[in-house]
Amino acid sequence: MEKKEIREKVLQLRDQQKPADRALWDDIIYGKFTGSEDYRDAGVIFIFVSFRSEVDTHRIIRKALEDGKTVVVPKVVSKKEGMKVFRIGSMSDLEAGYFGVLEPKEGCLPIPSEEIDLVVMPGAAFDREGGRIGYGGGFYDRYLSEMGREVRKVALAYRMQVLDKVTMDENDIRVDSIITN
Numbered sequence: 754m755e756k757k758e759i760r761e762k763v764l765q766l767r768d769q770q771k772p773a774d775r776a777l778w779d780d781i782i783y784g785k786f787t788g789s790e791d792y793r794d795a796g797v798i799f800i801f802v803s804f805r806s807e808v809d810t811h812r813i814i815r816k817a818l819e820d821g822k823t824v825v826v827p828k829v830v831s832k833k834e835g836m837k838v839f840r841i842g843s844m845s846d847l848e849a850g851y852f853g854v855l856e857p858k859e860g861c862l863p864i865p866s867e868e869i870d871l872v873v874m875p876g877a878a879f880d881r882e883g884g885r886i887g888y889g890g891g892f893y894d895r896y897l898s899e900m901g902r903e904v905r906k907v908a909l910a911y912r913m914q915v916l917d918k919v920t921m922d923e924n925d926i927r928v929d930s931i932i933t934n
């Protein structure tokens with residue numbers, strides 16, 4: 754199947770899950786992630802801010818801030834310029850931006866990618882080799898390739914998002930691990 758087809762199928766399925774089920778799965782993923790060595794060892798965490806039926810990261814972000822981590826979140830600058838990342842000190846540093854996704858407000862400090870220890874990745878579909886299909890913007894693939902170094906990448910996903918095999922192009926960057934329910 755083509756990436757676009759896989760993306761649409763899996764996102765449709767994810768949207769159809771019961772909110773109560775997703776809440777239970779979110780709890781499991783929250784526990785696994787915040788109990789992980791990746792989390793423990795990271796001082797600076799780049800994490801997506803969850804939107805709609807994505808695995809909830811708001812609770813993870815609050816916990817990371819409480820634990821004294823430096824939390825940085827992306828902002829889409831433009832299709833051409835891609836994403837930049839900014840430090841937030843609390844959830845109130847966020848406001849609705851690109852497609853309604855919560856993004857850092859004006860005044861948040863931009864953080865150079867050199868400082869990032871761990872990237873927590875969103876996505877539509879994944880496979881067991883770390884293959885990943887995002888939302889079609891190429892923003893994460895580009896950001897990671899422009900980092901110009903290896904950085905630890907952990908994806909958060911519901912089990913139904915992990916397939917046997919997803920189609921990968923040359924620009925697509927694999928994740929190192931996937932935490933699921």
Ligand SMILES: Nc1ncnc2c1ncn2[C@@H]1O[C@H](COP(=O)(O)OP(=O)(O)OP(=O)(O)O)[C@@H](O)[C@H]1O
Nearest residue numbers: 756886887888889890891892893894895898924925
């Ligand atoms: N490193 C890159 N440099 C330039 N263009 C890129 C790069 N990575 C991806 N792209 C382009 O971005 C477009 C979207 O890519 P793709 O379909 O892989 O998005 P995606 O992985 O679903 O999105 P995202 O990475 O934001 O989650 C494609 O045209 C792809 O060629």
Ligand SMILES: [Mg+2]
Nearest residue numbers: 887891894925
């Ligand atoms: Mg891609």
